[in-house]
Amino acid sequence: MDLQLSEEQELIVGMVRRFVRDEILPLELDLDPDADQLAPADSQRLIAKTKEMGLYGLGIPPEFGGPDVDLVTRTLLAIEMAQHRAGLYAPCYGVFGGAGLAQLFEADDAQKEKYLYPTLRGEMRGFFGLTESSGGSDPARAIQTKAVRDGDDWIINGSKIFISGADRADYGLVFARTDPEKGRNGITCFIVETSWPGFHVRRVVHTLRSAHYATELQFEDLRVPHANVLGEVNKGFAIANDRLSRQRIPYAAGCIGVAVKANELALEYAGQRETFGALLSSRQSIQWMLVDNEIDIKTATWLTLEAAAKADRGEPFRKEAAMAKLVASEAGGRVVDRSMQIFGGYGVTKDFPFERWYREMRIRRIGEGPSEVQRHVIARDLLGASLR
Ligand SMILES: Cc1cc2nc3c(=O)[nH]c(=O)nc-3n(C[C@H](O)[C@H](O)[C@H](O)COP(=O)(O)OP(=O)(O)OC[C@H]3O[C@@H](n4cnc5c(N)ncnc54)[C@H](O)[C@@H]3O)c2cc1C
Structure with a gap:
């Protein structure tokens, strides 16, 4: 097993690292600490740059117009892109383009024309509506x-909670029960437009996250054409599950990127700050925090790259993706916490990115399947699918 990056990977990772250093970090000096968007002129300028670099639309598979980059390399790039204050939920403020809703890659041609391609071009926005208050x-x-x-x-009635971005979306994926007798084989995925009668964004749910809100949705006799069923009737849960598993890899990479940056800042500060007549870096208790940071980062990185490598080889990677998501989100939280401690009072000010990372990293143990659910997925793989 070769753990060395290829020449091409070194090159492309270096490009993105320099982009974050030269383009994103300077702009952040003048942005609100909770900002999740750049000024439109900056955004347009940087999108033009990422297009020039051939890296726009990194999350988009090559067959849909994205660059031909394997998942291992995409993971390495996602680690780089998260290394700034807004990096967890707005890596590089979106200037590398979004992939839209990955589930739409399963859409039929008419659905792709109407929803997927405009989303990939940045003309439409979608939401993912799975979670309910139950x-x-x-x-x-x-x-x-x-x-x-x-x-x-189809006529849809019901509600959803914690749905990110539905208040700003043009359409979304709504998972609804179409056969009450069949459990997971009785759920269908519908593409629903937010302007249709019967679709209501009931309220915005404020969380620890900066700027991005989750919402509560209500559907009252919402009429959806059969043509807007995504995939097959009663097969919606498989669509959700398959893509959720794949998304866990870039999700883990974002946690690792922030951890890398937090540790880098802590290392630098410990080498400059003196207390009781000596540098913090000379104290064993501080050294051990930095050592534990390094071990957490390496552990999460290798697990995440292994999951990506398995996916690239076409091997099953559900267990590995669950392990990557679990370890990266928990390790990321520990690294940010230790780095914040090394910065003392400055660590909790809004002059540094730690407080934002600290809040947002906490959500990472819950979003995209909480740690307990990841352990459940891993246990099922180890002990057999019969485990309930
Ligand atoms: C900021 C934010 C944004 C979100 N965005 C979206 C979105 O866009 N779309 C969407 O569909 N959802 C979204 N979610 C919802 C998120 O996926 C759910 O919150 C998450 O899946 C957990 O569901 P729950 O909150 O209902 O907790 P519950 O399912 O009620 O679980 C509560 C706790 O019990 C634990 N638990 C559950 N079962 C077990 C078990 N068998 N053994 C041990 N422990 C267990 C869980 O891990 C959790 O810690 C978002 C959530 C947040 C906070």
């Missing part, structure tokens, strides 16, 4: 939103 860890059992067939349409 519980998000086990949506296969918890989903109560119902869709009932009515001629060429």
